[in-house]
Amino acid sequence: xxxxEQIRGYVLENYLFTDDQSALNSADSFLEKGIxxxxxxxxxxxxxxxxxxxxxxxxxxxxxxxxxxNQIVAYIGKKQGS
Amino acid sequence: MSVxxxxxxxxxxxxxxxxIAVSHKDVxxxxxxxxxxxxxxxxxxxxxxxxxxxxxxxxxxxxxxxxITYYGILAAGGVVIALNTATKSRDLTRWIRHSDSKWxxxxxxxxxxxxxxxxxxxxxxxxxxxxxxxxxxATSWDVIxxxxxxxxxxxxIQNDDLAAIIYTSGTTxxxxxxxxxHKNLHHNICSILEYLEITNEDSILNVLPFxxxxxxxxxxxxxxxxxxxxxxxxxxxxKRILKEMEDKKVTGFSGVPSTFALLMNRTKFSDFNLSxxxxxxxxxxxMAPANIDRLKNELSDVKFFVMYGQxxxxxxxxxxxxxxxxxxxxxxxxxxxxxxxxxxxxxxxxCPPHVTGEICAKGDNIMLGYWKDPETTKKVxxxxxxxxxxxxxxxxxxxxxxxxxxxxMIKSGAHRISPKEIEEVILELDLVSEVAVIGVxxxxxxxxxxxxxxxxxxxKINKLQLLSHCKENLANYKVPKIVDFVESLPxxxxxxxxxxxxxxxxxxxxxxx
Numbered sequence: 001x002x003x004x005e006q007i008r009g010y011v012l013e014n015y016l017f018t019d020d021q022s023a024l025n026s027a028d029s030f031l032e033k034g035i036x037x038x039x040x041x042x043x044x045x046x047x048x049x050x051x052x053x054x055x056x057x058x059x060x061x062x063x064x065x066x067x068x069x070n071q072i073v074a075y076i077g078k079k080q081g082s
Numbered sequence: 083m084s085v086x087x088x089x090x091x092x093x094x095x096x097x098x099x100x101x102i103a104v105s106h107k108d109v110x111x112x113x114x115x116x117x118x119x120x121x122x123x124x125x126x127x128x129x130x131x132x133x134x135x136x137x138x139x140x141x142x143x144x145x146x147x148x149x150i151t152y153y154g155i156l157a158a159g160g161v162v163i164a165l166n167t168a169t170k171s172r173d174l175t176r177w178i179r180h181s182d183s184k185w186x187x188x189x190x191x192x193x194x195x196x197x198x199x200x201x202x203x204x205x206x207x208x209x210x211x212x213x214x215x216x217x218x219x220a221t222s223w224d225v226i227x228x229x230x231x232x233x234x235x236x237x238x239i240q241n242d243d244l245a246a247i248i249y250t251s252g253t254t255x256x257x258x259x260x261x262x263x264h265k266n267l268h269h270n271i272c273s274i275l276e277y278l279e280i281t282n283e284d285s286i287l288n289v290l291p292f293x294x295x296x297x298x299x300x301x302x303x304x305x306x307x308x309x310x311x312x313x314x315x316x317x318x319x320x321k322r323i324l325k326e327m328e329d330k331k332v333t334g335f336s337g338v339p340s341t342f343a344l345l346m347n348r349t350k351f352s353d354f355n356l357s358x359x360x361x362x363x364x365x366x367x368x369m370a371p372a373n374i375d376r377l378k379n380e381l382s383d384v385k386f387f388v389m390y391g392q393x394x395x396x397x398x399x400x401x402x403x404x405x406x407x408x409x410x411x412x413x414x415x416x417x418x419x420x421x422x423x424x425x426x427x428x429x430x431x432x433c434p435p436h437v438t439g440e441i442c443a444k445g446d447n448i449m450l451g452y453w454k455d456p457e458t459t460k461k462v463x464x465x466x467x468x469x470x471x472x473x474x475x476x477x478x479x480x481x482x483x484x485x486x487x488x489x490x491m492i493k494s495g496a497h498r499i500s501p502k503e504i505e506e507v508i509l510e511l512d513l514v515s516e517v518a519v520i521g522v523x524x525x526x527x528x529x530x531x532x533x534x535x536x537x538x539x540x541x542k543i544n545k546l547q548l549l550s551h552c553k554e555n556l557a558n559y560k561v562p563k564i565v566d567f568v569e570s571l572p573x574x575x576x577x578x579x580x581x582x583x584x585x586x587x588x589x590x591x592x593x594x595x
Contacts, residue, residue: 017561031318032126034168034193037558038317038344039495039526058348063319 003052008069010047015040026069039051041066048072054079084239086157086264090271090306091117098308104146105330107311111146113308116153118231118305123154126226130206132184134159134237135244139183139205141165141174141192144292147210147223148428150300151187156264159237162246163259164293168557171197173257177249178203181453187223189464190215230366240264247453248295248393250370250498256533259453260295260393262315269446271302273418277401278334278361278387282308283337286334287327288339294496296365299397300336303314321343326353331358338366340495340527345527351380365389365398367528368484369494372412375422378407390414390484392470394462396447399423399470399578400482404436413481414474421445425474430465435476438485442467445467469526478579490581492521497559507555508533518579533562534584537568543567 008024008071016023030036036044044066045056054076056066059080065075095103099114110118113546131137133340138160148164155162162383163181165174171194178198185206186194190213199207199217207220227351247259247268274280280303288311290297304311312330317323323345327335337345344363345351362377362384369388378386385404400423402415417423422444433439448468451459462469473485501519501555508517516536521529535541545565552561572583 010403013546017546017553019546034558036318038320039340041318042344042347051265058289058321059350061319061321063322 004069004073006051006073007048011035011044011068011069024069026073028069029063029067031063031067044072052076052080057059084241084264085268086156086238086239086245087267087271087302088153088237090268090302091120091153094282094305094308101282102285102310103305103308104149104311104313106144106146107471109146111149111227113140116146116150116522119150119227120153120157121234122227123150124157124201125229125232125548127154127158127160127185132158134162135161136161137161137162137181137183137247138187139165139178139181139184140293141167141186141188141195142210143167143189144288144297144315145210148292148309149186152301153305154364156245157234157237159239161244164246164248164298166249166293166557167192167291168559169571170555170557171201171559172555175201177259178205178256181247181249181259188394193357194427197258215340239264242450246298248293248298249276249410250387258455258458261450262396263450265398265407266449267302268411269420270398271306272297273420273447274299274398275304275306276419277403278303278306278363280307280309280334284333284360285310285312285330286336287312287314287323287330288336289314289323289333290336290338290496295393295397296336296338296496299391319490320347320349321551323349324349324356327356327359328354334359335359335363336363336365338496338528339364339369339373342369342377343526346373346376351377356381356384359384359514361385361387361404363387363389365391366486366496368412374407388414390482392443392468392472394470395421395443395445395450396449398447399441399443406481410477410479410481413477413483414444415481417443421447423482425468425476430467433476435478435480437475438475441470441472441474441482441484443470444468457552490520492519492529492531494524494527494531494559497557499531499560504531504533504552504560507552508535510555511543511548511551513537513541513548515539516571518581518584519562520581520584522585524563530564531560531562532564532566532584533573534566534568536568 012024095113095117100112103113104109104111138155140151150279152162177196187208190209190211209220215588242263245264246262250258288300292301388402390400398418400414402413424442426442427433427439444467460476474482504519507518515538518534520532522532524530572580
């Protein structure tokens with residue numbers, strides 16, 4: 001399973017309560033689409049930290065890194081490559 | 083002379099016409115601009131058949147349009163029904179129907195708009211924002227402002243005329259619509275202004291929804307004095323909130339306990355230049371003393387007000403002065419100016435110190451009653467006293483401390499949630515035999531929702547299917563976070579569910595697929 005599929009699967013299962021992949025586009029903004037609330041984003045961060053062994057620094061908690069599946073994939077890639 | 087929020091807005095327009103009233107993203111509106119739009123909207127409604135006392139629903143996120151619409155409806159003599167935007171169509175249609183609203187101001191991209199209009203409601207829609215959506219009886223927001231601004235004709239408003247209805251729960255049966263008069267709103271706003279000392283030089287970063295009484299009070303207190311409201315509708319990224327507070331040089335910030343917990347979870351107030359920040363307020367449930375201490379350590383010069391209130395009291399009933407925060411740790415303080423607040427025993431007598439009773443309130447801020455529900459009104463307003471349902475005691479100096487809630491309502495973040503409402507939705511699934519919903523302690527939200535479910539014999543329930551059904555019919559914040567499947571619910575001999583056991587005992591997992 002690719003990184004993108006894993007993250008999309010997590011969001012689908014825990015916030016949209018479906019396994020229908022078409023329910024979420026990887027470019028969809030969590031903020032604009034109202035997919036996550038403020039506690040949801042913290043849970044996503046814990047998921048990223050636990051599953052991908054990445055430490056999300058406080059300064060990195062910004063929409064540019066975490067507001068869509070695509071942005072999270074890019075962020076994790078950047079962290080793991082650094 | 084009659085009193086209303088319009089008097090307060092008028093005075094702010096006269097005194098500070100060029101002050102910024104509301105900012106949202108890159109757009110701002112001054113008081114004089116706001117007033118012209120309010121007049122346009124009011125004239126439009128009247129020209130199109132709105133009569134005094136007619137109800138008008140709003141289904142809008144916090145926005146400049148929300149503020150224009152709210153005051154425009156009041157100026158036209160209408161009654162504002164501000165609806166919770168997170169709610170799904172079943173409750174929205176119920177509220178619109180129950181209030182007999184003739185108009186609906188709605189975000190054109192609201193996900194429930196089509197469903198609402200397919201539900202045989204006879205309503206005029208005013209669509210805010212662009213969309214390709216095509217529905218009957220719809221007018222674009224921009225049409226309202228096409229004609230040249232016209233002065234508002236005089237409007238006869240009586241103090242006890244209905245100004246707004248706030249729905250506090252959906253549920254089947256009777257929705258609870260709190261009726262607030264012009265006097266209720268005016269009185270409570272003036273009391274709050276007295277102790278928070280808000281002036282035209284104040285500006286607040288507002289993250290709380292205006293459709294709740296807390297957010298509603300923030301809106302009107304600032305408009306009343308010519309202050310500035312900076313809107314931020316999302317707390318998803320705490321750092322962004324604090325940066326916004328720094329950039330906009332705000333003097334005030336208000337939240338519920340979870341707002342502060344979220345902001346402090348991954349960020350530090352002290353990392354930002356908040357030198358203009360004068361005060362913060364907290365209501366909506368008890369905040370952990372450790373979080374208050376942390377906040378005070380980081381922002382020692384900022385006054386921190388702990389407050390207590392209820393929609394039935396318009397918004398605010400009590401506050402703890404900042405200089406008492408340490409001495410009277412854990413207290414909600416005393417009554418706000420010009421209202422009476424008492425801890426009373428079951429016979430309506432004032433309790434002595436350290437004896438638990440019910441918090442009761444009396445004053446011009448107490449609601450007119452529940453819309454179309456005189457029976458429930460009689461149960462909560464007795465001899466002019468509002469019975470809050472909250473249990474509390476005095477200390478020796480008559481500061482009030484909350485001991486518990488006598489109702490089963492779940493308090494999660496900024497929301498008060500009826501367990502019954504969630505239970506009814508879950509029971510719609512054929513697979514479920516019994517269900518009990520409770521609030522369990524949560525570090526961030528205060529409480530989070532747990533559903534304990536008894537499936538029908540030999541039936542396996544798919545948890546995703548169950549939660550998906552909840553999401554379809556309930557606001558997202560009402561979807562249970564924890565779901566347990568059990569063989570039976572613990573009950574008393576008379577058959578009443580022992581809710582306390584659902585929280586405290588370890589429940590045997592059953593058929594959790």
